[in-house]
Amino acid sequence: MKFKLITILYLLSCPAFSASESDQATNLFNQSQTPKELEKYQTSADSLYIAPPPTLDVETVPLISVVIEKKSYDCHLDSLSKIYICPNGKSPLLLKYNSYGGFTALKNDKNQQAELVNVTSAKAGEITLFDNSAYQIDFGSFNKPNDLSTDVTKQLFAIDGFLEIMKNPLVKSVPRKIGSKEYETIVKSYLDKKASLEKIRKTIFRENNFQVKLENGKTINCKRGTRRDLTKEEDEWQKSNDQELQCSAFTCEKMHIDGKDYDASLLYESIPGAFAYPSVHITDANGLGPKVNVRSIRSPNSKKPLVDYSHLLDNPMPSYGMPYPGMQSIPAPFPESLSNKNYSRYKDPNFDASLQYSKNMCGKNNLAVQKIEKDKENVLNEIANTELVQFITVLSDGSLIGHYVDLNEAVKKGCMYSDVYLNPGAAEHLAAVKKNLYPDKHVDTTISLERATELFNKARTMKDIAWDYKQDGCYARAHLMARRFEAEGVRVDKVWIKGDLFVPETNISWNFHVAPIVYVKDKNGVPQKMVIDPSLFDKPVTVEEWDHKMTKRTVKGSVVTAFPFPENAALVERAALAFSSSDPYLPGNSINMSEEDKMKMADETMKNYRGDNKPTPGK
Structure with missing residues (x-):
């Protein structure tokens, strides 16, 4: 009765409609100048953003002081590499200019993991080279993933990016800059760290058996499918890029949910920093089952999960960037009967790319891929016919x-x-x-x-x-x-x-x-x-x-x-x-x-x- 009353009230709030009205359907520092010329470019102290003088080659400044994450460092220029070295006990920092007109540092965090950080401000004596303190944002309140994939990805990106030694078939590699003995000693410590990370990437992430923990706390064991034979070109690509192509579809243990048995499959590109979110698919004889979310994936030879999404499941981020003000007034798009499907996952381009990769790399007879494809087809058909x-x-x-x-x-x-x-x-x-x-x-x-x-x-x-x-x-x-x-x-x-x-x-x-x-x-x-x-x-x-x-x-x-x-x-x-x-x-x-x-x-x-x-x- 309450439902009907609400409906009537809304109908009454609308104007009367006639039945007949119904119808059918820079780098900017390339030119060399001396530090003496800094003064004429000095920006007022109350400016929100102070950038280096546009005609100054900052690499000619031998000593600078910087602030990074609210801590001050005195740094000296290594004349060979043109990289600044900032002493910091047993963990010195390396500092260089970035393409945005600021400064980027390579350092170790409190857990001795390599990371790239932006410099808040930089001075040469009393002359300000750069000051971005007004725009600093504290991300400490955000929940962050605590898993091996994040650790490996962050550190390799930091080391390769700063030293410019990334291997990318689409970008010509730039040899890292050679410097003084002090500089080379610091770089060696990062390269040793990189070698350890590469070993983890080549072993732990290539294992064939993983334990998957679901959002509801249940765990299932999943086994990687067999990779098809590679072509000569694919094998050469593996060797030249120090990568290994793998089947990313896994067959898992059966699951018992609400009195019913389901087959379970896992789609997971076990590559640190992969774009595609790992997904478990529960299917019955008709190729359709309830939605389940992955909380974490563990390897038998790693103390840390390979991936862990607990921070997202337990502390979901609020929704930002609504395209229109007042979007909350728009009714829910789906009936309640469709709320427990994998629909949003199936519309994710990263998922679709991952599925197509698995379909190609695992071969035509991989049952896990076939079941996931069937599940996707059925869910999308159900949406289309709703x-x-x-x-x-x-x-x-x-x-x-x-x-x-x-x-x-x-x-x-x-x-x-x-x-x-x-x-x-x-x-x-x-x-x-x-x-x-x-x-x-x-x-x-x-x-x-x-x-x-x-x-x-x-x-x-x-x-x-x-x-x-x-x-x-x-x-x-x-x-x-x-x-x-x-x-x-x-x-x-x-x-x-x-x-x-x-x-x-x-x-x-x-x-x-x-x-x-x-x-x-x-x-x-x-x-x-x-x-x-x-x-x-x-x-x-x-x-x-x-x-x-x-x-x-x-x-x-x-x-x-x-x-x-x-x-x-x-x-x-x-x-x-x-x-x-x-x-x-x-x-x-x-x-x-x-x-x-x-x-x-x-x-x-x-x-x-x-x-x-x-x-x-x-x-």
Whole structure:
């Protein structure tokens, strides 16, 4: 009864809808100067950030004092290596300049583990070379992993990075700098440490049997699968890079959960610092089982876990960086029945890359890989076929956004209009919302296909539109074309697609795309939507052709939705195809945004994307 009452109250908060309104769908220090010239570059003491003088070669300064992690050090320049040595008992520091205009130190922490740290400030006598104290952040309050993978990765990165001895097939190795006897003695201590770390990496992380502790405290033993035979090229790569290619799929002991037996498999790239999170997959005869999280993985020959995620499981980080203010008002996207699946894991690109690597390296007959693949397939299919509804929200700043949500949550937090749900803010701005839900309901003005082709050719010759930069800017191109077509008396709307998209035979990936549409009568006299999109075609095309041009990495493919399209469409295995009037400039823009602002943004975007200096894609 309480549930029904809440529903009624929300319905009452919405305006009355007519039934007829429902619708279908530097390095900067290269020039040598003497320390005497420092004074004329001295920055005032109250400055937040003081950088070294831009024409000074700091390597000519023989003595400096620095502050690192609130501790002061007096350092002298090694004239051969051009590296500063900072005495510190039995554990001296090495110091050099970094590409950011600051200083980086190689030191041992309290556990005698190598680490790279940034210098807070540096002085030559009373002259400030560098001061970044105002920007120092204390990360001590954050929970940090306490495992062998972190130790090995951190130390190898620190030693290799500082001494510039990293082995990378894509980057030409730079020999480390040779210095004085004092310097070489310090470097040898770090190289000895590096050799010990490499031994750990080559032995412990290559073992075949691991013990996995799950979030619930249960432990299971897992055995690595057999690696397939390597090609000559792969074997040569192993030798030249001092690495070993392995099968990263493990078969584990069976698990008994809630009265039922499950097969268990582990996907774990046992490489220190691997990007892919190790995952256990519980499957039944149908290839589907409950979700379990890995707490830690241990080797029989290591006192420390290889990886340990207890700090994440026991102290989850708060969620930051919400794309819109007030995101908490948007209903939960998934029904409760899907909350115990491995869905988020299966949508992680690192997981997918790890699975594909295992599939290749373990061979076709590895049962663990087969079961994990089946589990992923079933979970994604279940998500794709789950009934979700579209929920449209207008936030207090006028931002208009859409999401797929669980029906029960939509009913609790909004009211229904046509076949979508609106939050109270959207309901209050119904006039601004509904004209973009299904804008092509009444089409009185049509053109011929010849006229549509004429418009297409005219658009393609618009010199102020950056047609050569396809990675981004579709929203600006679409808006400029739309307004110019309308100036000629043509009815124009827009078609949008949201999802995990890419264009075949290119390296272009999009998360959404938009183009203008015009209306052409077909042979039966029925207005047909034709898309004007020179970024993809050489003529006007139907919406179906336009849609099919973009490949979707989703199970369900394209689904027609209202505008604004659901922002989480790809996360629920769909690509949302939506239509709007010509007014919206970008999804999520405020309904109060002026046409003057839209045209200004479009012109600026095209100006940025023309010429040789292409910006980083943002779409």
